[in-house]
Amino acid sequence: MLNFIANIGxxxxxxxxxxxxxxxxxxxxxxxxxxxxxxGRQLLRQILDIGFFSLPVVGLTTLFSGMVLALQSYTxxxxxxxxxxxxxxxxxxxxxxxxPVLAGLMVxxxxxxxxxxxxxxxxxxxxxxxxxxxxxRPMQYLxxxxxxxxxxxLPVLVLIGDIVGVLGGYLVGVYQLGFNPGIYLSRTxxxxxxxxxxxxxxxxAVFGFLxxxxxxxxxxxxxxxxxxxxxxTTNAVVSSSIxxxxxxxxxxxxxxG
Amino acid sequence: xxxxxxxxKIIIExxxxxxxxxxxxxxxxxxVEAGQSLCIIGTSGCGKSVTLKCLLGLIxxxxxxxxxxxxxxxxxxxxxxEEALRKxxxxxQFGALFDSLPIWxxxxxxxxxxxxxxxxxxxxxxxxIASQLGLRADVIDQYPAELSGGxxxxxxxxxxxxxxxxxxxxxxxxxxxDPITGGVIDNLILxxxxxxGATAMTISHDMASVRRIADRVAMIHEGRIIxxxxxxxxxxxxxxxxxxxxxxxxxxxxTGKKLPSAKEKQA
Numbered sequence: 001m002l003n004f005i006a007n008i009g010x011x012x013x014x015x016x017x018x019x020x021x022x023x024x025x026x027x028x029x030x031x032x033x034x035x036x037x038x039x040g041r042q043l044l045r046q047i048l049d050i051g052f053f054s055l056p057v058v059g060l061t062t063l064f065s066g067m068v069l070a071l072q073s074y075t076x077x078x079x080x081x082x083x084x085x086x087x088x089x090x091x092x093x094x095x096x097x098x099x100p101v102l103a104g105l106m107v108x109x110x111x112x113x114x115x116x117x118x119x120x121x122x123x124x125x126x127x128x129x130x131x132x133x134x135x136x137r138p139m140q141y142l143x144x145x146x147x148x149x150x151x152x153x154l155p156v157l158v159l160i161g162d163i164v165g166v167l168g169g170y171l172v173g174v175y176q177l178g179f180n181p182g183i184y185l186s187r188t189x190x191x192x193x194x195x196x197x198x199x200x201x202x203x204x205a206v207f208g209f210l211x212x213x214x215x216x217x218x219x220x221x222x223x224x225x226x227x228x229x230x231x232x233t234t235n236a237v238v239s240s241s242i243x244x245x246x247x248x249x250x251x252x253x254x255x256x257g
Numbered sequence: 258x259x260x261x262x263x264x265x266k267i268i269i270e271x272x273x274x275x276x277x278x279x280x281x282x283x284x285x286x287x288x289v290e291a292g293q294s295l296c297i298i299g300t301s302g303c304g305k306s307v308t309l310k311c312l313l314g315l316i317x318x319x320x321x322x323x324x325x326x327x328x329x330x331x332x333x334x335x336x337x338x339e340e341a342l343r344k345x346x347x348x349x350q351f352g353a354l355f356d357s358l359p360i361w362x363x364x365x366x367x368x369x370x371x372x373x374x375x376x377x378x379x380x381x382x383x384x385x386i387a388s389q390l391g392l393r394a395d396v397i398d399q400y401p402a403e404l405s406g407g408x409x410x411x412x413x414x415x416x417x418x419x420x421x422x423x424x425x426x427x428x429x430x431x432x433x434x435d436p437i438t439g440g441v442i443d444n445l446i447l448x449x450x451x452x453x454g455a456t457a458m459t460i461s462h463d464m465a466s467v468r469r470i471a472d473r474v475a476m477i478h479e480g481r482i483i484x485x486x487x488x489x490x491x492x493x494x495x496x497x498x499x500x501x502x503x504x505x506x507x508x509x510x511x512t513g514k515k516l517p518s519a520k521e522k523q524a
Contacts, residue, residue: 037370037372045357118357121356122355122356125351125352125353126349126350126351126353127353127354127355127356129310129313129315129349129353130347130349130353130354130355131355132313132314132315132342133313133315133342133345133347134342134366134367134370134416135339135342135343135367135370135371136366136367136370137335141370
């Protein structure tokens, strides 16, 4: 019994210690983001990688989500003769919830893993130590541009994802379910408020920051060898996905109403 | 009148480093004179790389003192350390070249980051360094993954010497290379050290390389320097561990196995 309690205590302390390490890492990374020198080329490279090269995967995900949402909501709402709300349901669901969360999860899989693997490999092959000996702070050169790029790019991706998702709903609504195109579009815009879109973008910025933070943190603290890098990659994807879902609730609750 | 002795370039005193209670370095004491080339030898895991990493501030020692030109390296502020690091050039065991950058940017990394020269001038300088290291001109636009192990070691050497440092640190510069390429790297090291008038510390398991590049040799065993002397006297050290290591005998004090007696050998 005592052993059991001791193990719980040990696990709790370890958990708190890792939260502490992560917080210190995040604080240092944020600090170095705003201090010179600034690595513009690194930032551009990350913006291309996170923003531009994630467009196809985010576009496809939101397109088909919008299409499915139109079909499912039509099936459900037809049961109480509320089919004409499909366009409104699609636009609100995509902008407030599906766009940011799906884009966040897809980018977490693509970028979180790639950041952890790249930085982890740099750790195990002494490239991070080499940076340090060449008078370059690894936090500033590797982590800060990724955090900044993640926070900037996700909202842009989500905005594009929102448009594509609504387009998916429109295609299904008009060409499969037989809605009038003009009425569908007017219904789409009728109940949409600026706050619906901004809420999604705020969420996206938080998700982008979290994805980059977890990718960099796990890569930076990667264990030795291929196994260490593998664990870092898995941990980065799992932890950023969980944090996306938790922070999604927290941000929604904060702006609820 | 006795000639005044110059202060050693590097002085390491009572260096101790432990990781989670495991004491890797127990008491390292070393001195390296300016312009001297010191090789550190010892079995795998004895703490050779840890010693170099402590000197560069990549690892914080548990206790002890490390001075370069009389300046204490332990407990420096980040700014002091960055200033001190300008004196150093280091090559890592596996090259540690930056995969995402072409060779010329790898060689001129520090200079480029500090914005001291234009990118065009940096590229020209990288081409010059590459030619000194026997690399073809077109190599500078390639990426590390496109080069052989020997070429990567040359590029790593180029990066280490690009800023004309006063102290060069080499972590197993010939490991994983064939003897001929290893010999070429040794010659390049000798040439670079001579040209820069630098002080060198090299970690190596390759005794042929040690004989070629070292003025002095220090052996670490169980966290302590058990022998330090001129490279030419390695064979006469009188220390069984040094003897076993230098000759590569599988039996002896380093492996905990007894050397077979003459009778046992005959049997």
